[in-house]
Every structure is written in C-alpha cells, then in structure tokens.
Amino acid sequence: MTTPDFPAREYERRLELAQRAMREHRLDALLFTTEAELRYFTGFRTLFWQSPTRPWFLIVPAEGKPIAVIPTIGENLMATTWIDDIRTFSSPHADDDGLSLLTSALHGRARVGMPMGRETSLRMPLNDLTRLRNALPATEFCDATELVQALRMVKSELEIEVISKICAVASEAFENAPNLFREGQSLKDTFRAFRIELLQRGADDVPYLVGGAGPGGYGDVISPPSDKPLEAGDVLMLDTGATLNGYFCDFDRNFAIGHASSEARDAYARLHDATEAAIEAARPGMTCADLFKLMNDRTGGTGSNVGRLGHGLGMQLTEAPSLIDFDETILQEGMVITLEPSMDLPEGKMMVHEENIVIRDGPAQLLSRRAAPELPIL
Amino acid sequence: MTTPDFPAREYERRLELAQRAMREHRLDALLFTTEAELRYFTGFRTLFWQSPTRPWFLIVPAEGKPIAVIPTIGENLMATTWIDDIRTFSSPHADDDGLSLLTSALHGRARVGMPMGRETSLRMPLNDLTRLRNALPATEFCDATELVQALRMVKSELEIEVISKICAVASEAFENAPNLFREGQSLKDTFRAFRIELLQRGADDVPYLVGGAGPGGYGDVISPPSDKPLEAGDVLMLDTGATLNGYFCDFDRNFAIGHASSEARDAYARLHDATEAAIEAARPGMTCADLFKLMNDRTGGTGSNVGRLGHGLGMQLTEAPSLIDFDETILQEGMVITLEPSMDLPEGKMMVHEENIVIRDGPAQLLSRRAAPELPIL
Numbered sequence: 001m002t003t004p005d006f007p008a009r010e011y012e013r014r015l016e017l018a019q020r021a022m023r024e025h026r027l028d029a030l031l032f033t034t035e036a037e038l039r040y041f042t043g044f045r046t047l048f049w050q051s052p053t054r055p056w057f058l059i060v061p062a063e064g065k066p067i068a069v070i071p072t073i074g075e076n077l078m079a080t081t082w083i084d085d086i087r088t089f090s091s092p093h094a095d096d097d098g099l100s101l102l103t104s105a106l107h108g109r110a111r112v113g114m115p116m117g118r119e120t121s122l123r124m125p126l127n128d129l130t131r132l133r134n135a136l137p138a139t140e141f142c143d144a145t146e147l148v149q150a151l152r153m154v155k156s157e158l159e160i161e162v163i164s165k166i167c168a169v170a171s172e173a174f175e176n177a178p179n180l181f182r183e184g185q186s187l188k189d190t191f192r193a194f195r196i197e198l199l200q201r202g203a204d205d206v207p208y209l210v211g212g213a214g215p216g217g218y219g220d221v222i223s224p225p226s227d228k229p230l231e232a233g234d235v236l237m238l239d240t241g242a243t244l245n246g247y248f249c250d251f252d253r254n255f256a257i258g259h260a261s262s263e264a265r266d267a268y269a270r271l272h273d274a275t276e277a278a279i280e281a282a283r284p285g286m287t288c289a290d291l292f293k294l295m296n297d298r299t300g301g302t303g304s305n306v307g308r309l310g311h312g313l314g315m316q317l318t319e320a321p322s323l324i325d326f327d328e329t330i331l332q333e334g335m336v337i338t339l340e341p342s343m344d345l346p347e348g349k350m351m352v353h354e355e356n357i358v359i360r361d362g363p364a365q366l367l368s369r370r371a372a373p374e375l376p377i378l
Numbered sequence: 379m380t381t382p383d384f385p386a387r388e389y390e391r392r393l394e395l396a397q398r399a400m401r402e403h404r405l406d407a408l409l410f411t412t413e414a415e416l417r418y419f420t421g422f423r424t425l426f427w428q429s430p431t432r433p434w435f436l437i438v439p440a441e442g443k444p445i446a447v448i449p450t451i452g453e454n455l456m457a458t459t460w461i462d463d464i465r466t467f468s469s470p471h472a473d474d475d476g477l478s479l480l481t482s483a484l485h486g487r488a489r490v491g492m493p494m495g496r497e498t499s500l501r502m503p504l505n506d507l508t509r510l511r512n513a514l515p516a517t518e519f520c521d522a523t524e525l526v527q528a529l530r531m532v533k534s535e536l537e538i539e540v541i542s543k544i545c546a547v548a549s550e551a552f553e554n555a556p557n558l559f560r561e562g563q564s565l566k567d568t569f570r571a572f573r574i575e576l577l578q579r580g581a582d583d584v585p586y587l588v589g590g591a592g593p594g595g596y597g598d599v600i601s602p603p604s605d606k607p608l609e610a611g612d613v614l615m616l617d618t619g620a621t622l623n624g625y626f627c628d629f630d631r632n633f634a635i636g637h638a639s640s641e642a643r644d645a646y647a648r649l650h651d652a653t654e655a656a657i658e659a660a661r662p663g664m665t666c667a668d669l670f671k672l673m674n675d676r677t678g679g680t681g682s683n684v685g686r687l688g689h690g691l692g693m694q695l696t697e698a699p700s701l702i703d704f705d706e707t708i709l710q711e712g713m714v715i716t717l718e719p720s721m722d723l724p725e726g727k728m729m730v731h732e733e734n735i736v737i738r739d740g741p742a743q744l745l746s747r748r749a750a751p752e753l754p755i756l
Contacts, residue, residue: 033499048600050586050619051696052497053689072683076598076726090685092496094704116504118470119430121411126494127521143505188582196577199570204602207585208428220454222426224582241428305450307468311431318429326472348454 004043005245006158008082011043014151015066021147022062028109030060030144031102033123036315037115040152041066043081044074045246047205054091055124057102061109069101099128103135112136113144119320120145149320153312154334159247160358163314163336164367166203166244167251167356171369173197174238174253181378183232183257187213187225190236198242208241208250208317213257216264217349221252221306221342232258235375237352241317248317250338251354251368256377264351267343268375271353274298274341275371278310279357282339282364288327295323295341306352310340313356335359336367382421383623384536386460389421392529393444399525400440406487408438408522409480411501414693415493418530419444421459422452423624425583432469433476433502437483447479477506481513490514491522497698498523527698531690532712537625538736541692541714542745544581544622545629545734549747551575552616552631559756561610561635565591565603568614576620586619586695589630594642595727599630599684599720610636613753615730619695626695628716629732629746634755642729645721646753649731652676652719653749656688657735660717660742666705673701673719684730688718691734713737714745 032038035049038058057069068083071091078086089098106112180193195206212218213236239252254268274295281294295309312319313336321329342352356367410416413427416436435447446461449469456464467476484490558571573584590596591614617630652673659672673687690697691714699707720730734745
C-alpha cells in the first residue's frame with residue numbers, strides 16, 4: 001500500500017481555497033485532464049502518465065469533494081487517496097474512453113472552468129472535448145487558468161518541506177562535483193555520473209538533466225549530452241530537476257575544467273551578484289517584473305535566449321509565475337521560485353546561474369545551498 | 379555540438395511517407411505540438427519538454443521540408459537537426475507565444491491535419507488554438523491521428539537497433555536481480571537500486587519504473603514504491619521504460635522472494651505460456667485483435683484492470699496499436715510491440731508478464747531477453 005504524500009487536511013485546504021475562488025468566478029465545476037492538477041487535488045501520483053494512451057479526468061465541484069473519472073487501471077491507486085467518488089471506465093475503449101461518465105458527471109453544471117491559457121495543455125483527444133461540449137450544450141466552458149495558477153503558486157509548508165529536501169539532495173550532489181567530473185570525461189558520462197549521484201543521495205528520480213560544456217561557456221541550456229570529452233578551459237554547466245515525492249528542485253551549477261578565462265570568471269561573478277541582489281530583495285509585495293528588472297539591470301541587460309530570469313517551481317519543473325517584464329504577479333509568502341539570471345557571452349556562448357528560494361514574511365529563504373561566489377575550478 | 383540521433387535520410391524517408399499519405403488525404407499541411415511528433419520529423423531531442431511554459435510547433439507541408447516554429451531558446455539545438463526553416467519567437471511572451479508566426483506559416487493552406495483522436499493530446503493553450511482557428515477562417519482543421527500513427531507504428535531498422543539496445547540493457551539489469559534485490563529491502567530502495575543498475579549498464583534515463591510486491595502477487599501495476607520491506611513469499615514485479623537516445627524499452631520481470639506459492643508459480647507459468655504462444659504466432663497479416671484473443675484464451679480470459687494485452691513501443695512508452703479486441707490494425711514487418719498478458723489472482727492480486735518483439739517477415743524477433751520459464755526465486 002502506497003502512503004499518501006500528505007495528510008488529508010492538505011488536500012482539504014486546497015479544495016477549500018479552490019471552491020472559494022470558484023464562488024468568486026461563479027464556476028460550478030473545474031475539469032482537469034493533466035497530471036499536476038489531478039495530483040494537486042487528489043494526491044494521485046504515478047509515473048503511468050508516461051503512457052499517453054488513456055485519458056484521466058478530475059472534476060472539482062463547487063461543493064463537495066472532487067470526483068475522479070479514471071481508467072480502471074488506476075482504481076486501486078486512487079482508492080489510497082482521500083478521494084471517495086471514483087468512477088472508472090475500461091480503457092482503452094472502442095468508442096467511449098470515459099466520455100459518457102464525464103458527460104453525466106458534468107450534466108447540469110452551467111459554468112465549467114478548464115485551464116485554457118498560458119502554460120496549459122489539454123491531455124485528452126481534441127475530438128473527445130468537442131463531443132463533450134456537444135453533449136452538454138447548456139454548459140459554458142470557461143478559462144480557469146489564472147484561478148488554478150494562483151492556487152498552485154503559493155506552496156504550503158508541507159510542500160516547501162519536500163522541495164527543500166530535494167534541493168538539499170541536489171546541493172550535496174553538486175558539492176561532490178570534484179569527485180564526479182574530470183577532464184577527458186565525455187559529457188554523456190558526466191551526466192550519467194551525476195544522475196547516479198542524485199539517486200544515491202536520495203532523489204526518487206531525475207526527470208530533468210540538461211547542460212553543456214565548451215571553452216569559456218556553452219551554446220544552449222537544453223541539449224542532451226554529447227560524447228565530447230571535457231577539456232581544460234571548458235565551462236561545464238549542469239541544470240537538474242530531480243524529484244522527491246513528485247516535487248522538483250531546479251537549479252544549475254557551473255564549473256571550470258582545469259582553468260578559467262577571466263571573461264568566464266567575470267560573467268560568473270556578475271551572475272552571482274545579480275542572484276545575490278535578488279535573494280536579498282525578494283519580498284512579499286514586489287512583482288515578478290520588479291525582480292526581473294533588478295536582475296536584468298545587474299547583468300547589464302544583455303539578455304539571452306531564455307527570455308525570463310526565473311519561474312515558479314513545485315510539482316512541475318517550471319510553473320507560474322515568470323520573472324519577466326510583463327508578469328505583474330505579486331510575490332506572496334510561500335511562493336517557491338527560481339532565480340535564473342543568464343547572459344550572452346561572445347561567440348554565441350552563454351552562461352546561466354540558478355538558485356531556488358521561497359518567499360517569506362521578511363527576507364526570502366534559500367532552498368538550494370548558495371553557489372560559490374567565484375567560478376569553481378575542477 | 380549534439381550529434382543527430384539518425385542520419386538525414388531517416389527523416390527524409392519519414393517526410394516522404396508522410397507526404398504520400400497527405401496526398402491521399404488531400405491535406406495541405408500537418409500541424410504538431412507534441413514532443414514525439416516534433417522529434418519524429420526533425421530529430422529535435424531535449425528533456426526541456428519537462429517545462430510546460432513554452433509551446434513548440436512543427437508544420438509538415440504537402441511539399442518541401444518541415445517548418446519549425448519554436449521559442450528562441452530552442453534555436454541552437456534545432457539548428458543541429460536537418461531542418462532549415464526555423465522561425466523563432468521570444469517566449470514566454472505577453473500576448474503572442476508563436477501565434478502570429480504560426481498563422482502566417484499556415485495561411486493559404488486549405489486543409490490542415492492535427493492529431494485529435496485516440497492517444498493524442500494538445501500541447502498548446504486551448505485559447506491559442508481557438509485564436510489560430512479564428513485567424514484562419516478559410517482553413518479546415520482535420521483529424522490526422524490515424525495518418526500519423528500508421529507512420530510511427532512501423533519502425534525503421536535504425537529505430538529497431540536503438541530499441542534493441544535499450545532492451546538489452548534492461549535485460550542485463552533484470553538478470554542481475556539476485557545481486558540487487560533481497561528480503562528486508564524496502565520497495566523504495568529496490569526501485570533505487572534498479573534505476574542505478576540501468577544507468578550503470580548504459581541507459582540514458584529511466585522515465586518509467588513502476589511495480590509492486592506482496593504475498594503471492596501485487597494489487598496494481600502503476601504505483602510508486604512504498605517503504606514496505608520485501609518479505610519471504612512476496613512476488614516482486616518491476617516494470618521499466620528505460621531510454622536510449624529517446625527510445626524506450628517497456629517490459630517487466632517477476633521474482634519471488636525466498637519462496638513462492640504454487641498459485642503464484644502456476645499464474646507465472648500460464649502467463650509465460652501465453653506470451654510464448656504470441657511470440658510464436660505473431661506474423662505480418664494478423665490483426666492486433668487476433669493476437670489479443672490468442673493470449674486472452676491462454677490466460678483463461680480472466681482479464682485484469684489493464685484492459686489490453688500489449689501495445690506499440692518506440693519514442694513513447696506506449697504507442698499505437700493496442701492488443702485489444704477492437705483494434706483491427708494489421709501487423710506489419712517493423713512494428714515493435716509489447717506482449718503483456720495479465721491475470722487477476724485471488725484477493726485483489728494480479729500478475730503481469732511482458733516482452734518486447736519486432737514483427738518480421740516470418741517469425742517475430744525478441745528484443746527483450748526471454749523471461750525464465752519458471753518464476754525465479756531470489
């Protein structure tokens with residue numbers, strides 16, 4: 001038997017806040033199809049989402065507990081959560097992958113909110129959504145993106161505790177870099193060693209590990225590793241989203257192999273300084289745009305192809321809000337965010353620096369252990 | 379610099395077959411938003427899809443090479459692929475996350491196919507799809523699910539080679555079970571040891587690892603691991619989707635801890651027999667429903683909550699087709715599928731057996747190394 005990640009009161013609180021917001025928006029139900037939202041309201045956690053075959057649905061009504069409309073294969077696991085109303089369908093199905101159950105569960109609800117905006121996706125066949133809408137002509141489907149993001153971006157102490165733990169695991173793993181990475185090692189082997197290190201130190205999984213290495217910097221921050229060996233003078237960057245109980249850390253570290261150019265050291269120092277300023281400044285009441293501008297000014301506004309300088313963090317590697325000039329989201333206590341200033345360097349190179357913090361009533365609290373103030377040389 | 383996973387001729391062949399099918403369906407373009415489809419036509423491979431923030435688009439026109447409409451952060455990596463026409467937008471964006479670029483790239487195309495059916499999802503905001511449709515009133519958006527699935531379900535020899543390699547890695551890891559799993563070990567530690575084993579033997583990543591353990595069987599096949607220690611008499615099952623160059627294996631193995639009940643041994647033998655019969659029978663020209671019936675008869679048709687007895691395998695853990703009674707897909711040479719018979723056992727327990735094969739002109743070829751004929755006892 002799997003133990004729920006959190007006690008029922010955590011989910012009761014989420015439901016209470018959701019239903020309060022639903023009353024404000026005059027919504028009769030919320031309909032979800034995606035992993036993070038199903039898990040947020042139920043605690044249902046499985047890697048089975050890797051299989052795209054079966055749709056999963058959750059209805060959060062204006063009153064009462066959520067209703068799970070899910071494939072039979074998930075019934076046992078859902079029954080271990082706090083959810084009572086579990087309606088199952090045989091899936092895959094020739095022509096009714098949950099649609100008739102979903103239709104009857106939503107029947108009579110006038111306004112149904114779904115995530116339709118920024119950062120959202122639809123994890124069910126588009127044809128089935130059309131069929132659902134046609135079967136419920138009296139129901140208005142409304143965009144509930146902001147409602148859901150506003151809930152999810154403020155973390156509970158229980159959530160912060162889990163994120164803090166996985167940040168500690170990744171911090172320890174990065175601090176062991178001198179024993180893991182060396183000149184002549186291929187980038188593939190470097191990644192492999194770091195994945196294993198994270199698992200050995202307690203990570204459940206490493207769904208995200210990207211990085212790069214090159215003389216004085218790297219060309220992008222999303223590539224898988226190549227067979228190229230690390231060479232003296234390379235700057236190596238690893239950026240990891242390891243997980244514990246389905247919650248992510250997300251930060252990177254830079255290392256110089258053998259020696260570092262003064263340009264690389266200077267860029268590192270400037271990014272460290274920008275991050276430091278943001279850690280010191282971040283307070284409830286500031287906006288994300290404020291924090292973006294502060295870091296952008298410190299890095300000289302050279303920008304980079306990343307487009308923002310940080311983001312929310314939690315059940316997903318990146319969540320709302322964004323630290324970018326147009327995001328006027330007001331920082332609140334309990335928000336967990338990344339600070340991720342980046343700079344373009346000459347010859348198509350770039351450098352990125354990243355820390356994870358939680359906004360507190362007063363100074364922010366670091367979740368990742370602060371990177372060294374000078375570019376570490378391995 | 380990342381090396382492309384396959385030479386350009388692999389992608390040229392995929393495009394040629396897609397465009398042939400598009401002519402049959404009178405489609406002027408295909409529009410994709412999802413990882414597997416973008417990678418299938420371009421070779422663009424990154425774990426950055428873990429971040430839900432930015433939409434990514436690919437247009438496959440009726441003539442000429444695909445057009446990538448992607449966030450700037452992906453430009454460098456996309457430039458390493460065979461794609462020439464790369465149109466980028468700054469993302470996240472206040473109000474235009476690629477939409478105007480997408481609109482102009484699709485303008486004048488009368489019929490645009492998108493995946494809208496079984497097993498598909500939409501990885502862009504629903505609001506933006508509505509805006510796109512409104513901006514292109516003369517364009518008809520059609521369902522291209524079957525067209526795309528028909529292409530992807532038949533693998534090239536290059537794809538089969540990669541899947542074969544990751545199956546060999548997982549087979550070796552499973553064969554090392556006596557050195558990895560033991561009585562008293564928590565299920566969490568069991569999973570951790572197996573993940574590390576897979577990485578050490580050459581897997582790039584282990585996006586999928588589920589399983590269970592209990593006296594005589596397990597309750598479901600999608601749960602994350604608990605802290606419960608393995609006990610004598612438990613049947614332990616691990617089911618893994620490890621990856622190499624972004625291609626999955628997907629099979630499981632069962633082990634008894636200390637000793638096994640005759641019921642568990644019998645169920646295992648029956649599932650092994652059903653799999654054996656399917657391996658021997660699988661030929662081009664049979665349907666998926668035929669193969670389902672064959673296994674279902676051998677297991678006594680007790681079914682289980684899984685709902686099907688196998689599926690396609692490749693860039694995703696599960697792909698079309700399904701081995702289920704209503705799937706009349708005809709098996710073709712080059713299809714890589716899982717054979718996954720399962721049985722309900724008394725007291726809410728179940729057992730699942732799984733192998734990976736490729737359909738050949740003649741007998742099928744095993745990709746996983748065949749499980750032991752009798753339930754192995756650790």
